[in-house]
Every structure is written in C-alpha cells, then in structure tokens.
C-alpha cells in the first residue's frame with residue numbers, strides 16, 4: 189500500500205488556501221497575510237492554519253471565540269472554491285495511474301479537513317484511484333501521529349512493514365516512521381520553509397516519476 193499526502197505532495201493548494209485565510213481574516217476584522225506567509229503555515233490542518241494567521245495578525249494567541257469565527261469563515265470561503273487556483277504537480281496524474289494500474293493499493297492521508305478531499309480529488313479525476321482516504325479531522329489524532337496511517341493499514345489489512353508514506357512535510361515523515369512505514373519525501377512542497385532532508389526520510393525523490401522508477 190502506498191499512502192500519499194495531499195497538500196504540497198499531489199496538489200499545489202496554497203494559492204486557494206491563502207485566499208481562504210485572507211478572506212477569513214478580513215471577515216473578522218484582522219489584517220490578511222500574504223500567500224508566502226500562508227505557505228509556511230500549512231501542514232497541521234485548518235484549525236492550526238487559522239490560529240497561526242490570527243497569532244501573526246494579533247501578535248499573540250487568539251481567544252477561543254475569535255478562533256472559532258475565523259475558522260468557520262475559512263471553511264466557508266475555502267470550501268466555496270477549493271479548486272480555483274489549485275493545480276496538480278507535474279507527473280502526479282500519470283504516476284498515480286501507473287501505480288494504480290501496476291496493482292498497488294493507493295491511500296490518501298491528509299491533515300486537510302475531510303470534507304474537502306472528495307471535491308478536490310474528483311476535480312482532478314483522481315478519486316477512483318484511492319481505496320481509502322482520511323482527513324485531519326476524521327480521527328482522534330492527525331499526522332505527525334501514526335494513528336491515521338495505522339488506521340488505514342488495519343482497514344486494508346496490510347502490514348505497516350510493506351506500506352509506504354509519501355509526503356512533503358516533516359509531519360508525513362514523522363508519522364510514517366512512528367507507524368513503521370517506509371518513508372519517501374518530495375522536496376517541492378510545504379515544510380514550514382525547512383528542507384525535508386532534515387527529517388531523514390528513507391528515500392528522497394525529486395518527483396513522482398522518479399518514485400515509479
């Protein structure tokens with residue numbers, strides 16, 4: 189089984205995430221961050237993304253009521269147009285089809301809220317390739333916890349030792365290691381601005397084409 193991360197691995201979603209964050213902060217009367225700031229804040233799910241933006245804007249952590257209003261606004265704005273500016277990274281479509289046709293079971297494990305998974309994968313004609321998907325709010329814990337990975341392995345009845353986690357961030361690699369998966373990192377996504385090599389994945393590939401090779 190090969191499990192893929194979504195944001196920063198299969199899709200370059202930051203342009204739409206940034207618009208969602210900017211509109212949410214404007215709606216709650218706060219200054220809006222730039223797209224490059226948002227890029228470094230992606231990785232721990234929508235609640236943390238909104239919290240990081242508010243903390244930047246306020247200079248301190250937000251109160252719960254403000255966090256909740258901004259989170260609801262983000263979910264509404266991002267949910268209204270999750271595919272407006274988002275693109276698939278090069279070779280993703282071909283690579284996923286090649287792996288699927290070769291008989292690998294493909295899973296998707298993202299920290300993104302579950303409700304956005306199907307609309308985005310459907311938009312890019314990728315949804316039927318995945319036997320299982322899990323979002324950041326699907327289970328009690330999200331990456332870097334190994335829980336979502338172990339949950340998928342158990343659901344598919346596949347041992348972690350023959351499972352692979354492919355991702356762009358330290359949370360993917362940490363979750364993969366803790367779950368006993370082989371970890372493969374891609375360098376082009378979002379890792380809070382740090383090189384993914386620092387997480388010491390089992391393998392670093394420059395693209396999904398190289399992964400197939």
Ligand SMILES: O=C(O)COP(=O)(O)O
Nearest residue numbers: 194195231232233298299
């Ligand atoms: O939504 C996020 O913060 C990150 O999502 P990802 O796990 O697909 O990279």
Ligand SMILES: [Mg+2]
Nearest residue numbers: 193195196356
């Ligand atoms: Mg990612």
